[in-house]
Amino acid sequence: MKKILQDLSYAEIEELVLALGEKKFRAKQLYEGLTQGKTIGGITSLSKAFKEKLLEEYEDEPVKIKEKYLSADGTEKFLFEYADGNLVEGVLMKYKYGYTQCVSTQVGCRMGCKFCASTLGGLIRNLTAGEILCQILVVNALHKEDAAGQGKEARAVTNVVLMGSGEPLDNYDEVLRFLRNVTAEEGLCISARNISLSTCGIVPKMYRLADEGLPLNLTVSLHATDDETRARTMPVAKAYKIAEILKACDYYFQKTGRRYYFEYTLIEGENCDEQHALALVKLLKGKPCHVNLIRLNEVKERDLKALDDKSAYRFLGKLEKGGLSATLRRQIGVDIGGACGQLRAQYIERV
Numbered sequence: 001m002k003k004i005l006q007d008l009s010y011a012e013i014e015e016l017v018l019a020l021g022e023k024k025f026r027a028k029q030l031y032e033g034l035t036q037g038k039t040i041g042g043i044t045s046l047s048k049a050f051k052e053k054l055l056e057e058y059e060d061e062p063v064k065i066k067e068k069y070l071s072a073d074g075t076e077k078f079l080f081e082y083a084d085g086n087l088v089e090g091v092l093m094k095y096k097y098g099y100t101q102c103v104s105t106q107v108g109c110r111m112g113c114k115f116c117a118s119t120l121g122g123l124i125r126n127l128t129a130g131e132i133l134c135q136i137l138v139v140n141a142l143h144k145e146d147a148a149g150q151g152k153e154a155r156a157v158t159n160v161v162l163m164g165s166g167e168p169l170d171n172y173d174e175v176l177r178f179l180r181n182v183t184a185e186e187g188l189c190i191s192a193r194n195i196s197l198s199t200c201g202i203v204p205k206m207y208r209l210a211d212e213g214l215p216l217n218l219t220v221s222l223h224a225t226d227d228e229t230r231a232r233t234m235p236v237a238k239a240y241k242i243a244e245i246l247k248a249c250d251y252y253f254q255k256t257g258r259r260y261y262f263e264y265t266l267i268e269g270e271n272c273d274e275q276h277a278l279a280l281v282k283l284l285k286g287k288p289c290h291v292n293l294i295r296l297n298e299v300k301e302r303d304l305k306a307l308d309d310k311s312a313y314r315f316l317g318k319l320e321k322g323g324l325s326a327t328l329r330r331q332i333g334v335d336i337g338g339a340c341g342q343l344r345a346q347y348i349e350r351v
């Protein structure tokens, strides 16, 4: 595989441009073109000779939109294809204030959560920073007429969630590089405050993230109130206990001043009886956190059932009554295989 220019920071692009014997201002044209989602070949301000030199070593189009689905509620789902043929998916959710894109950080995943489709075939490979960024660049370019915001912050994609396939903290260095590049002034310039990183709770990496000086929204997939229940659906629970996760969250708050979030997927007969609601209140009461309850997207390969709506609202009511800040996440894009890894799994099955 060729290298990927979108892996590079602005400073690195400058170095490259100079090393290839071009004037420094070409770096701005190149970086701007890439940020606009153009292929190298498609950046008209650069000379043909320079582009040919770049193309000898660098991928022209690191990611292609292979398939696109539009949900009745406006949500879009993408199947992206990389140069080596690997596929990941992404979702674009449209809100009044702008568009939120859900990106993937790995092809597949090795965390093995029982309810998740991304993990069905294990981890295939990590994505590089540029491969993650390109998911946003191509979708942003596709919707450029919908740009919100002013000046350099005028772009369609205003918010990013790292909640697609993969465990972001299992691909730490590339994810961090991606975060630095996507928040960079010269690039898409998406504020870290508008980015949420979701992890299944890899504790040492949570501490590392807290020390990076990035005011991200940290979201932890909790899905249970005790380690034994958690380990039944999430193998990672055998390595890191809930108590350790909560300590790491507190450290995150101390370092960043940002409140943190928990995701709690409601799985019938598993984690959402009254006793679980009370245990969740006991566990989290008084902490600077918010709980997002998620309806299980049933994955056909897994024998887990979603909780009915009425019970889901009752569970939410118990949390609120107990003093927690909590919401039941609206379910969007269900008609287009909205759950992590579902689309890729369906595609692989189809061909």
Ligand code: SAH
Pocket: 113, 115, 116, 117, 162, 163, 164, 166, 167, 168, 198, 199, 200, 201, 219, 220, 221, 222, 263, 264, 265, 294, 295, 296, 297, 298, 299, 339, 340
């Ligand atoms: N690896 C990260 C990102 C995963 S996806 C993590 O574990 O947090 C984002 C969220 O969707 C996680 O909370 C994950 O547990 C949840 N999820 C995965 N599959 C799901 C499904 N089928 N239904 C509902 N939520 C699911």
